[in-house]
Amino acid sequence: MKIFWLGFLAAIFVLPLAVATYFRLGFADVQSDTPPSTWESKIMGVAVRQAIVRRATQQPPADLENEERLVEGGKLYVNGCAGCHGELDKPPGKDWSHFPPVPQLPAIGTHYTAAQSYWIVKHGIRMTAMSAYGPFYSEQQLWGIAAFLQNIRSLPPGVQERILAKPASPPASN
């Protein structure tokens, strides 16, 4: 019986200890300029998706998709997100400089709901380059970005033009 329990404990502790030691001794690669392996993407993808589904329970505002909100969110996207997530009016590139690579949203859109996008932007995703933007955007702005992302591949006519329009230049002096 004693042997059985020893075996039981060994099984529980040996594997995590071996994994922790493998990393601690520097055997894991750390460079971010190579694509993640398929199994790592699969496991982490499921972990992140399911965690967000569980946590993103905030109700979006009733008039989520009104056009003014899309334009406001779109402008925030262009200024704050496009640098990593892709420009609206440029052909999509592939990001191998971050690990995991940053989703190129204008090309692939998102399968997250607005409430889930809101949660991601606000809280960030740990162990990725997605930081938490809660301290920098108001609730109104966060919902604007979420609404825009819902529609990034199917913006109503004229909206993208309004988003990309340069602000009217200040009147020239004299």
Place this chain on the structure above:
Amino acid sequence: MLLLLLSAAATVQFGLMDVSANAQIPSWFEQWYSASVRRSVERQASSVTPLAPATDAEVIGGGRLYLNDCVGCHGEPGKPPSEFGATFYPRVPQMTAKGTDYTENQIFWIAKHGIRRTGMSAQSDGYSDQKLRLLTAFISRLRTMPPETMRAIVAQAKPAQQSAEPKK
């Protein structure tokens, strides 16, 4: 063993793993993680050809690059730590406050290849080896640099701030 794997799989599948970046990082995790990264960098950066000692001009050139492209996350000289850098998980090391324990070769390797599963991306697209060399010269001297040298670099760099693209 099977039980352990199953419970790990269940944690993942039912979304019980916390993925938010704006949470407290447990100190045991931070220590284990940064020690693991350090060992791996030490191992991999040993392939970098040793860099020649940098001249003052190279250090100043590197300071200019740092002030253009790195301060947003890694902190600006003479300013409080970057608020933006504090929203990442793991947090972004504040270079100007704490300097770094990495050697020049290791800094060069990290800037070139990035660190996976952090906000640190590989900079080799925007930076030639020569530019990385300058940056490395500056960062490795952050701790030992006399304050007046730093002030001179900041003063020199200010007019040239429209050059390279900002990288986060």
